[in-house]
Amino acid sequence: MEAPRPAETHGPTPLCDELERGPWPSHVTELKKTRYHLQMYEESLSRRQTQWGFGGYVSLPGVAAGFAIRASARPEITKGANFVRVLPPAGNFYSAAMLSKVCDIADRYAYGLLHLHSTGGNIEILGIPTEQLLEVVSALNAQGLDVGSTGDAYRNTVECVGPARCDAALIDTLGIRDAWFRRFLDDVQFPRFPHKLKVKISGCPNDCTRAVQKSCIALIGVFRDAPKINGEQLAVWVGEGGDIAHVASMCPPRAMEWDGGRLTIDAEACTHCMYCINKCPAIRPGDDRGVAVLVGSKLRGKYGPLLGRVLVPFVPLTPPAYTELFDLLHRIDEVFDEHARRKERLGDFLFRIGIDEFSRLVGVEPSPHQMAEPRSNVFFHWAAGGPVGGEKEV
Ligand code: SF4
Ligand code: SF4
Structure with missing residues (x-):
């Protein structure tokens, strides 16, 4: 392997230096060991305004998703930074040997700096010269890894450790994630949707992945019988x-x-x-286990933060292909693809058209579980016959 590129020299960074004080590990100490342009951080602190510019995604021949760029407002320090998003193994389990190979690639082609993990659960290799982006993908492919998770595509899933390490796991989050990638990999690597689509998988209602807050489609392990x-x-x-x-x-x-x-x-x-x-x-937990499918949570976008809505309260699991579950997900992404506006998140789309119309488009039976919240008007009742399709009484 070639020697790493020579380290950048950093100018005085008194504000960053302050962040090295104290007994805890310092991010500045780590950044100083790499070719990251620490002066950008220093200037951002001294001006109280980030010196990084807009971000965006780029596609190169053969690699439609996986590259991101960050422009610089201070071209005299750096003209910007490219990075790749590496799709991690399920549950973010890496052998030390595999991680060491990724480190070698970051040392050879980039700042020598990894971001573990992005909020979307990706490994990010920061600071790759544009002309070497494709070489980095080839080097990652040689280690059995691939890139993706940018643009208007399915992003990398985030799943909890599930039965690999947790006593509360109701479902095999890792197996579902592997099967999901086998089924949807094209839609991860070739953007075609109106906006990004995020999937998170939690092994039980404790929801350690915060799927109910931060995923267009949340898969949460549930049980229906008594504990x-x-x-x-x-x-x-x-x-x-x-x-x-x-x-x-x-x-x-x-x-x-x-x-x-x-x-x-x-x-x-x-x-x-x-x-x-x-x-x-x-x-x-009881033994009658499956997955609840929620839709529409997010933090950003037109209507602000939204929590997920139950779409289907219980889907039985059928490994290894999970056909029933993934057919439902595919119907959701097709409805999103066909009916959402350009750059409209799934949550905003759902908010705009309502759960009734969304359910109709996806082909899901309306259910009392889809209620966003209990009624607040206690004088408003549904007649006998159930909450769906009953006569209104006031
Ligand atoms: S969501 Fe449930 S199964 Fe997953 S790690 Fe948390 S407690 Fe364990
Ligand atoms: S018995 Fe009560 S505390 Fe236990 S899972 Fe059911 S609702 Fe929750």
Whole structure:
């Protein structure tokens, strides 16, 4: 391997230097070890205004997605910076050897600086000269990695560690992500949508990936039956000081009852919130498991931050291809592709047309689970026959 390009010399950086003080690891210390233009950061701090300019995405022959550029407002320091987004393995599990290869590529072609991870869960290799972008992709391909996750395409998914490391996992988040990539890779690497589409996968309603806040399509592991109680384990836990009476008293819908010797859970009342499961090792999720599909959450865009809306409360999982789930996702992306306005996020599109019309377009039966919030007018009722299609009574 060729020697890394010589380090940039940095001018005086007194404000950045301040950020090296203290016992914790300093990002400035790390930046100084690389060819990153620290003067840009220093000038941004001293002027209280970032010195970086607009950002954008570029496509090169054979690589439609994966490159991003950041312009500079201070061309005398740097003319800008290119970076690539590397699609990580599911759950962001890397062997030390693989990560070391990525580091070698960053050293050889770029600043020698990795950003782990972008908010979209990508590895970013920063500071690649334009003429070497394609070489970097070839070097990554040689290590079994690929690039993507820019532009108006499906972005990299973000999934929690799931059953590889978490005792609460209801579904195989990593297997779903791998199968998702096999099915949708073309739409990750060849932008065709009105705007970007983000998918996050959480293994249970604890939602560690914040899918309900930050993903156009959220897949969240759920169970439909009652939590399981292991009586013997519960007795041991209580004997060791576990306060099951307190746990029962905190159950949001009051579905738990503890009579001092026996715990029961009302399966009809339980909302599967995970509270008791998180608190007590003797209570485990039920066995009737699947995925809830939510749509439309985001932080930015025309209508501001939006939380996800339930579209389908339960989709059974059918590994290894997960056909039923992914057919639904494909119907969602086709509706988005066909009906959303240019540069309209899925959440803004849904907000504009409403969940009824969105459900109709996707071909999903309306369901009470799709309610965004409980009604606030207590004098407004639906007649017998259910909340869907019933007669209005005022
Ligand atoms: S979302 Fe659930 S399964 Fe995934 S890491 Fe968090 S607690 Fe574990
Ligand atoms: S999962 Fe939540 S709603 Fe269900 S019994 Fe436990 S605490 Fe109550």
